[in-house]
Amino acid sequence: MDMKDHGVSEHVDPIMEDIDRFGLYKHIVELEAYGITVVPPETMGVDEEFVDRLRNAILRACERRNGVEIADYQASELAQVDAGRNTWDLLEEDEVFVEAAINPVNLALVRWLLGGSAVFSGQTWIIKGEGYPGLNLHSDAHGIPPGGGHVAHTCNASWLCSDYQDAADGPTVFVPGSHRHARATLPHEEDLATTPFKVVPLVGKSGSLAIWNGATWHGAYVRSNPGLRVTLVQAYARSYMRVHHDYENTSPRLLEKYPALKRVIGESLYPYQDSQNADWQRVAPFMKTGTDPFA
Numbered sequence: 001m002d003m004k005d006h007g008v009s010e011h012v013d014p015i016m017e018d019i020d021r022f023g024l025y026k027h028i029v030e031l032e033a034y035g036i037t038v039v040p041p042e043t044m045g046v047d048e049e050f051v052d053r054l055r056n057a058i059l060r061a062c063e064r065r066n067g068v069e070i071a072d073y074q075a076s077e078l079a080q081v082d083a084g085r086n087t088w089d090l091l092e093e094d095e096v097f098v099e100a101a102i103n104p105v106n107l108a109l110v111r112w113l114l115g116g117s118a119v120f121s122g123q124t125w126i127i128k129g130e131g132y133p134g135l136n137l138h139s140d141a142h143g144i145p146p147g148g149g150h151v152a153h154t155c156n157a158s159w160l161c162s163d164y165q166d167a168a169d170g171p172t173v174f175v176p177g178s179h180r181h182a183r184a185t186l187p188h189e190e191d192l193a194t195t196p197f198k199v200v201p202l203v204g205k206s207g208s209l210a211i212w213n214g215a216t217w218h219g220a221y222v223r224s225n226p227g228l229r230v231t232l233v234q235a236y237a238r239s240y241m242r243v244h245h246d247y248e249n250t251s252p253r254l255l256e257k258y259p260a261l262k263r264v265i266g267e268s269l270y271p272y273q274d275s276q277n278a279d280w281q282r283v284a285p286f287m288k289t290g291t292d293p294f295a
Ligand SMILES: O=C(O)CCC(=O)C(=O)O
Pocket: 126, 135, 140, 156, 158, 171, 172, 173, 218, 219, 220, 233
């Protein structure tokens, strides 16, 4: 018996359908239990050609925006200052960023965490070279007060565009299960060298998607390997959150070409478009999200 076949929830049934179709049960359970899961490229339905395009699009955007040259990412000695600026808002730089944002397996996992009304909030690259510093433990669910942990409010869906094999690659690290604390880290918990929590480094091959509940504490190790770690970070949020970037202004050409992009960008209810009149047609679906975490 499949519960989803009984039409009990118009919101969770289609998400279940995707979880079933893409074989994501283990990843859903890991998201619940640990607040983080790593999905291999085979399950993501992507091949090497996709990852090469995605990595190249990031590297070319960095070159264009920051006036640098990155010939071979596996040997590049790119300076940290050039890797770390002008990194946000990549969607219109290359259509591969749209493909990454609306990958159906990615969206199934995002919608499990944030509901069918999940909103695309922002994309940024992380490019990290030899000797770049690590990062203290933190939550990405900024602005959510303690106590708001029953559902995920945001999530981070990051495409690995280089292999993360061990600590020397400078990977993201996680405190598994920390989403259950439902608060940001406190100062004495943040330092990776002294935190009382067990920290687990992200291991995965290029083309994997690491997705975590925005409340799951994470940081990063120093990179000691030569060459560049390359990552596309994608932020999604529930529809009541403020987005990193206002994608409602995305070119009509892209929105028309990719209906899935149009859906995940959505149309925020607030602020009202007409400041003197409530738009009841748009209020109704927003109210639905108050009745069901999968709406
Ligand atoms: O992998 C890293 O360097 C840190 C990533 C991070 O904090 C994030 O993507 O929110």
